[in-house]
Amino acid sequence: MTTLLAIIVVVLVAIAIWQMSKIFELSQVGADKSQIANDKDNKLNGYLMFAFLIFLYVFMIYSMWKWGSFLLGTPASEHGENYDLLLTISFILIFVVQFITQALLHYFAFKYRGEKGKKALFFADNTKLEMIWSVIPALTLAGLIIFGLFSWVNVTTITEDDDPIIVELYAQQFNWKARYAGTDNVLGKANVRLIDIAKANILGLDESDPYAADDKITTELHLPVGKKVVFKMRSQDVLHSAYMPHFRAQMNCVPGMITQFSFTPTVTTADMRLDDGIVEKVDGINKIRADKRAKGEDADPYEFDYLLLCNKICGQSHYNMQMKIIVETEEEYNEWLATQKTFASSMGLDEETKTDDTLAQVIVSDEEAEIMGVN
Amino acid sequence: MSGHEHHKETFVTKYIFSQDHKMISKQYLITGLLMGVIGIAMSLLFRMQLAWPGESFKIFEVLLGKWAPEGVMDANIYLALVTIHGTIMVFFVLTQGLSGTFSNLLIPLQIGARDMASGFMNMLSYWMFFLSSVIMVGSLFIEAGPAAAGWTIYPPLSALEAAQPGSGLGMTLWLTSMAIFIASSLLGSLNYIVTVLNLRTKGMSMTRLPLTIWALFVTAVIGVVSFPVLLSAALLLIMDRSLGTSFFLSDIFIGGEALHYQGGSPVLYEHLFWFLGHPEVYIVLLPALGITSEIIATNSRKPIFGYRAMILSILAIAFLSTIVWGHHMFVSGMNPFLGSVFTFTTLLIAIPSAVKAFNYITTIWKGNLQFNPAMLFSIGLVSTFITGGLTGIILGDSMLDINVHDTYFVVAHFHLVMGVSSLYGMFAGIYHWYPKMFGRMMNKNLGYLHFWITAVGAYGVFFPMHFIGLAGLPRRYYNNTNFPLFDELQDTNVVITVFAIITGLAQLIFLYNFFKSMFYGEKAVQNPWKSNTLEWTTPVEHIHGNWPGEIPEVHRWAYDYSKTGEDGEYVIPGQDFAPQTVPLQDGEEVLHH
Numbered sequence: 001m002t003t004l005l006a007i008i009v010v011v012l013v014a015i016a017i018w019q020m021s022k023i024f025e026l027s028q029v030g031a032d033k034s035q036i037a038n039d040k041d042n043k044l045n046g047y048l049m050f051a052f053l054i055f056l057y058v059f060m061i062y063s064m065w066k067w068g069s070f071l072l073g074t075p076a077s078e079h080g081e082n083y084d085l086l087l088t089i090s091f092i093l094i095f096v097v098q099f100i101t102q103a104l105l106h107y108f109a110f111k112y113r114g115e116k117g118k119k120a121l122f123f124a125d126n127t128k129l130e131m132i133w134s135v136i137p138a139l140t141l142a143g144l145i146i147f148g149l150f151s152w153v154n155v156t157t158i159t160e161d162d163d164p165i166i167v168e169l170y171a172q173q174f175n176w177k178a179r180y181a182g183t184d185n186v187l188g189k190a191n192v193r194l195i196d197i198a199k200a201n202i203l204g205l206d207e208s209d210p211y212a213a214d215d216k217i218t219t220e221l222h223l224p225v226g227k228k229v230v231f232k233m234r235s236q237d238v239l240h241s242a243y244m245p246h247f248r249a250q251m252n253c254v255p256g257m258i259t260q261f262s263f264t265p266t267v268t269t270a271d272m273r274l275d276d277g278i279v280e281k282v283d284g285i286n287k288i289r290a291d292k293r294a295k296g297e298d299a300d301p302y303e304f305d306y307l308l309l310c311n312k313i314c315g316q317s318h319y320n321m322q323m324k325i326i327v328e329t330e331e332e333y334n335e336w337l338a339t340q341k342t343f344a345s346s347m348g349l350d351e352e353t354k355t356d357d358t359l360a361q362v363i364v365s366d367e368e369a370e371i372m373g374v375n
Numbered sequence: 376m377s378g379h380e381h382h383k384e385t386f387v388t389k390y391i392f393s394q395d396h397k398m399i400s401k402q403y404l405i406t407g408l409l410m411g412v413i414g415i416a417m418s419l420l421f422r423m424q425l426a427w428p429g430e431s432f433k434i435f436e437v438l439l440g441k442w443a444p445e446g447v448m449d450a451n452i453y454l455a456l457v458t459i460h461g462t463i464m465v466f467f468v469l470t471q472g473l474s475g476t477f478s479n480l481l482i483p484l485q486i487g488a489r490d491m492a493s494g495f496m497n498m499l500s501y502w503m504f505f506l507s508s509v510i511m512v513g514s515l516f517i518e519a520g521p522a523a524a525g526w527t528i529y530p531p532l533s534a535l536e537a538a539q540p541g542s543g544l545g546m547t548l549w550l551t552s553m554a555i556f557i558a559s560s561l562l563g564s565l566n567y568i569v570t571v572l573n574l575r576t577k578g579m580s581m582t583r584l585p586l587t588i589w590a591l592f593v594t595a596v597i598g599v600v601s602f603p604v605l606l607s608a609a610l611l612l613i614m615d616r617s618l619g620t621s622f623f624l625s626d627i628f629i630g631g632e633a634l635h636y637q638g639g640s641p642v643l644y645e646h647l648f649w650f651l652g653h654p655e656v657y658i659v660l661l662p663a664l665g666i667t668s669e670i671i672a673t674n675s676r677k678p679i680f681g682y683r684a685m686i687l688s689i690l691a692i693a694f695l696s697t698i699v700w701g702h703h704m705f706v707s708g709m710n711p712f713l714g715s716v717f718t719f720t721t722l723l724i725a726i727p728s729a730v731k732a733f734n735y736i737t738t739i740w741k742g743n744l745q746f747n748p749a750m751l752f753s754i755g756l757v758s759t760f761i762t763g764g765l766t767g768i769i770l771g772d773s774m775l776d777i778n779v780h781d782t783y784f785v786v787a788h789f790h791l792v793m794g795v796s797s798l799y800g801m802f803a804g805i806y807h808w809y810p811k812m813f814g815r816m817m818n819k820n821l822g823y824l825h826f827w828i829t830a831v832g833a834y835g836v837f838f839p840m841h842f843i844g845l846a847g848l849p850r851r852y853y854n855n856t857n858f859p860l861f862d863e864l865q866d867t868n869v870v871i872t873v874f875a876i877i878t879g880l881a882q883l884i885f886l887y888n889f890f891k892s893m894f895y896g897e898k899a900v901q902n903p904w905k906s907n908t909l910e911w912t913t914p915v916e917h918i919h920g921n922w923p924g925e926i927p928e929v930h931r932w933a934y935d936y937s938k939t940g941e942d943g944e945y946v947i948p949g950q951d952f953a954p955q956t957v958p959l960q961d962g963e964e965v966l967h968h
Binding site: 010025033056059068071101109124125191243300 | 434437450451454524525529530531532535538539624625626627628629631633636638639640641642675676677678679680681682683684706707708711714715718719722723725726729730732733734735736737739740741742743744745746747750751754757758761762765766768769772773774775777778780781782816817818819820821823824827830831834835838839841842843845846847849851852853854855857858859860862863864865867880883884887888896897903904934936937938939951
């Protein structure tokens with residue numbers, strides 16, 4: 001019955017618009033029935049062009065004022081400042097060009113609206129003008145390209161000379177794991193063909209590789225502040241993308257290959273929570289969440305955390321594939337890492353006995369276990 | 376060519392299996408519009424989900440059936456809607472709907488030909504397009520749901536049924552439909568190229584061609600160069616799916632077991648896909664720009680400014696478009712050095728694009744603007760082309776792309792620069808050439824209403840998306856409720872959706888106007904817009920072979936609007952335009968040969 005009602009409502013809305021179109025059309029019956037624009041139409045639409053220009057300006061300025069606070073704020077990585085600088089320069093440029101060209105376009109449309117008997121200017125060519133608007137964009141872009149490419153080379157040239165921390169980011173439908181290289185700071189060999197769910201070798205580490213023994217698999221990403229990290233990305237099933245917006249960092253995870261990205265975190269989670277912009281943002285969000293709670297929705301108070309999100313469509317639960325990132329002091333980081341089980345101990349490969357909580361730690365839910373074929 | 380001999384026509388040969396380019400053009404247009412209705416309706420459904428996540432809507436239950444239990448949209452069907460919306464809008468509406476319609480209508484009429492080089496191939500091209508449309512729409516009704524891997528259908532997600540339900544039969548149908556679609560597009564494009572090169576009337580040199588023809592011609596060339604690569608990608612993907620090959624797959628563990636695939640790479644697929652995928656943007660956009668050039672000149676009563684610069688820009692854009700595909704792959708894991716190269720070539724495209732934008736503005740300057748609905752949409756196109764194009768400076772820069780890649784910032788960018796702009800171009804073309812197609816006029820006041828609601832609505836939908844993108848919100852998320860960080864974006868999502876619904880419904884005004892005018896519109900005169908081009912020298916009633924007698928000879932370029940002699944009098948006294956068929960007057964200065 002409600003289905004029928006819904007259909008009727010949709011049909012009625014469509015009919016209403018149809019009828020309104022018809023009424024509008026009939027109401028236009030005047031002296032001039034021609035469907036070609038006359039002076040009256042030109043005048044009306046000319047003024048509307050001007051009005052539209054004002055609408056555009058107001059809307060753009062309103063958007064920036066109202067939604068400008070959505071921006072991510074203080075970057076949390078070394079190259080992030082450079083990134084934000086280049087972004088700001090590009091945006092200033094865009095705004096200037098946007099404001100000028102839209103003004104010219106719509107103002108000319110308004111100013112030169114047609115009138116019967118008016119003569120248009122026959123103006124077909126001007127090499128000088130064409131040169132001006134080819135060369136100016138070319139020079140501006142050259143500047144942007146040079147700045148951009150220097151930064152790009154900087155970010156993507158990944159060396160392991162200065163002894164960075166090596167971390168593997170491992171993606172699977174629909175969660176993330178991190179693997180720390182351990183005391184030797186070398187990741188053990190791994191391949192998805194070596195995955196053995198029964199033995200909880202969920203990342204397919206090579207048990208015979210001595211480098212693998214001290215690797216540590218975690219479900220949270222902890223990073224020490226001020227220390228360069230090199231991420232080695234792997235995916236188990238489909239494409240995923242490791243997106244860490246606060247660090248201005250992103251790289252796809254591709255089955256069959258290891259991709260990499262590197263950055264140096266500069267602000268600890270604790271410090272970022274005190275950042276003015278973030279404090280304001282979190283306050284705003286908590287107001288929204290308080291309203292939600294008042295309506296009986298499930299919305300705990302929010303505390304800021306860095307995030308790793310999946311940013312490449314990967315299936316049904318793509319929208320909820322995330323991992324918490326915690327940036328802390330080196331001491332805190334070392335302390336935390338020490339509490340994590342090594343691969344060898346979790347597999348029972350050394351004298352330590354295998355504990356059940358390793359399994360509990362890495363397999364976070366029944367649903368996930370089912371996906372991995374445990375049940 | 377003696378197509379104008381009379382032979383007996385039946386209903387079937389006239390309206391169904393017609394080989395007349397004008398009829399085929401109408402078939403493309405109507406099919407394209409129907410697909411457009413489906414594509415836009417889908418976007419309204421997923422916009423509702425994004426604005427009010429998890430909310431129960433009766434309309435979901437009605438339209439989506441088991442995919443919306445109790446009226447709540449399922450995550451899989453959300454992805455399917457996004458996927459099919461993209462596929463339909465990009466390929467079915469803005470590629471064949473737009474190019475198919477206007478290449479077929481305008482190429483023979485504007486170059487002075489009796490018909491396409493091969494009428495039969497032309498008919499075949501349409502019917503393959505129709506078949507592929509039927510298969511694509513049909514895939515919506517199968518048990519496991521349609522393809523849902525995004526319109527780019529990256530493997531392994533699109534290759535493995537275990538990865539998502541849409542990658543089973545749904546994906547097979549998607550690939551089948553696209554393979555047929557590509558064949559259709561290639562048949563059409565080859566025909567357009569051959570026709571433009573060989574069938575121009577006497578005097579119609581390449582440098583006297585209207586810019587519409589230049590744009591449609593170059594579009595066809597890009598299509599012929601790049602579509603076969605997509606076909607090969609689709610075929611290899613079909614082999615990976617069905618024959619167990621490993622072109623794109625390697626080292627996969629899914630559904631509790633390691634698969635046998637070894638040595639393939641999804642990155643290879645990405646290269647093949649975007650080798651078409653990026654030129655595709657220009658396949659969609661160039662016809663719209665060509666249409667706009669023609670309409671802005673005619674309605675400004677001025678020659679298009681910088682005719683040669685416009686042709687050079689079209690050629691430059693076409694060339695560059697084939698060497699920039701990698702900017703979709705900056706973070707795909709390909710060699711970063713390649714990223715540098717693609718940044719360079721990508722930002723170069725901004726130069727011919729800027730030239731085009733400034734030339735449009737200069738054409739309007741000191742004109743005598745006639746605001747017919749087509750003119751409004753053309754100016755609207757220039758506006759969205761600039762707004763959307765400018766953010767390309769950010770996305771095309773590999774460094775900046777890192778953090779906005781695949782966010783709503785990208786969605787905002789490409790919808791404005793290629794989606795809305797090309798749709799505007801298509802609307803402009805329909806309003807402008809409706810009298811040529813159907814012999815009647817569309818209602819101008821409904822056209823104005825349609826334009827102004829759409830113009831405000833389109834900005835209302837896509838401008839705010841820049842900001843939620845800069846906030847780091849990834850695209851293709853079924854909802855954002857799992858991230859408290861994104862709670863503050865929810866109101867904006869509601870704003871976007873409200874604008875989308877209003878704008879979507881406003882298109883009904885257009886449909887009403889379109890279908891009603893077909894039967895009840897004012898009868899058109901032969902040259903309603905006082906245009907210079909050849910199509911307006913044909914009779915209003917369609918005849919085979921287009922011109923009743925000889926094909927007219929061309930004596931000048933298409934843009935002698937408001938041209939005056941030394942005495943300050945128009946070339947043809949009393950009228951501000953000199954059609955291409957008018958011989959040069961004594962002492963007249965000639966701009967283009």
